[in-house]
Amino acid sequence: MEYFLQQLINGVTLGSIYGLIAIGYTMVYGIIGMINFAHGDIFMVGTFIALITFIGLVSIGVTFIPLALMLVLIISMVLTAAWGWTVERLAYRPLRESFRLAPLITAIGMSIALQNFVQISQGARVKPLQPVITGGYEIMEKDGFIVNLSNIQIMIVVVTVALMIIFSLIISRTALGRSQRACEQDRVMASLVGVNVDRTISLTFVMGAALAAVAGLMFLLYYGVIDFYIGFVAGIKAFTAAVLGGIGSLPGAMLGGMIIGLIETFWSAYFSIEYKDVAAFSVLVLVLIFLPSGLLGRPEIEKV
Amino acid sequence: MTPWDQEPLLKVEHLTMRFGGLVAINDLSFSAGRNDITAMIGPNGAGKTTVFNCITGFYKPTEGMITLTHEDGEKYYLERLDDHRIASETNVARTFQNIRLFGGMSVLENLLVAQHHKLMKASLFTVGGILGLNSYRLAEEEAIELSRFWLDKVGLESRADDTSADLPYGAQRRLEIARAMCSKPCLLCLDEPAAGLNPRETQELNELLLEIREEQKIAILLIEHDMGVVMGISDHIIVLDYGEKISDGTPEHVRNDPAVIAAYLGVEDDEVDQVEAEVAS
Structure with missing residues (x-):
């Protein structure tokens, strides 16, 4: 029971990070029907930006941790969003009217390019960060086994939930969200009622990248080590989460992220840690076979 | 002239x-x-x-x-x-031959999208919208009021919150006109x-x-x-x-234009002169 509870806490934390990345996949898919395979690497770039900013801030004397983290969060969101915007502008917008597969291929190319850029500019070795947020609560103890809820876990879940609420409100309440949904349904008509479609799509990439930056900072603080390759696996897991939740659906991405995080954690805890990725990806296979539109997605109805 | x-x-x-x-x-x-x-x-x-x-x-x-x-x-x-x-x-606003509404959005939202430009400005490109700025709230209220005005005009006021794809055909046509009008x-x-x-x-x-x-x-x-x-x-x-362009003028003029009659009734090109002569007489 205690062991289960501990794994549940770990799983929810991991799931939050996956969920944040998955939103980027799902929003982009929703609006232009394309899988942005470079999104995982945008997340990776986000972790590096967060690390560099943090070290930079500490070296100029900002040592009050909450303030430093706040600044890191804002700076890395802005810079990573700029990366997301640039990737869209350079690699996807020129191909918007091209055949369907073209942006997918450039996305894979972009992913490789970002990985190699970081590998060359930052080195291939793992980059450590000492634990910044320490401490936590012992919520239960039995037979010498202590269930821990650390401060960093609380922070991750709280930030994730808060961002989820903010982004859901943007999508459902604001003019930007309305135009995003309009573009999703009929890009031509949206343009004819005065929506700047290109800008709306760019802003979607910007929002996705900003969330990936938050996920990046959380990842950095939680695990403490990053390298240029983390974006690949995290990205594919988040993509699995988006498909599981129903790609195109915002709550679906969050739910999918949670489920993937929980499956991975419990599988590692009760079966074998070597096969945790197999377990997560098996879910992708099963979902695609039995529930192609995902848990909360709308089935696509082809009109004849 | x-x-x-x-x-x-x-x-x-x-x-x-x-x-x-x-x-x-x-x-x-x-x-x-x-x-x-x-x-x-x-x-x-x-x-x-x-x-x-x-x-x-x-x-x-x-x-x-x-x-x-x-x-x-x-x-x-x-x-x-x-x-x-x-x-x-x-x-300039337009509607389509085959109706192009945002089917998954509500009737009211369809009309609000048409006022997007104004609302984006008022919300300072969403930043103000998130912060709940007063100017944005006022602009949004104004937009809803204009939408209600046009819904009332086309007789759809009771269906504002329905999904637009669920409306009957004639109502969808009227909604399209209302949406076009909402962009002033x-x-x-x-x-x-x-x-x-x-x-x-x-x-x-x-x-x-x-x-x-x-x-x-x-x-x-x-x-x-x-x-x-x-x-x-x-x-x-x-x-x-x-x-x-084969004819241009008032309804009266067009109705009696031989070229129009020829185009609509479908005569051979070399018969046009003949038809014109007949109409003229």
């Missing part, structure tokens, strides 16, 4: 649109008056919708010039602008608004269009096959055939 040529709202000059070897519109020139209902008629494939697509920026014309002059004298060259700028800056256009382009409507709905549509023209003081450009609508409400009719 006909009335619509004096200070026209829309002036199309030497418009030509080619798709590869196909000439969809050939050297078309016409004007639409500031507060007129101008109808564009012609057999299927005559190029009417293509003209609309050029005006609303959906196509870039091969040749020609489309000038829109606002009441304050500001001139816009529509062939040079992107379609979203034509909609948001020059205030100076030129409203309607592509076959009466298609698929029953006689009673067609009558209501006529009244609605006349009312819009009367109260909003805007110009309406209309493509229509239903002669009851065309002859009943238009001030000015342009007849196209094979991408060329």
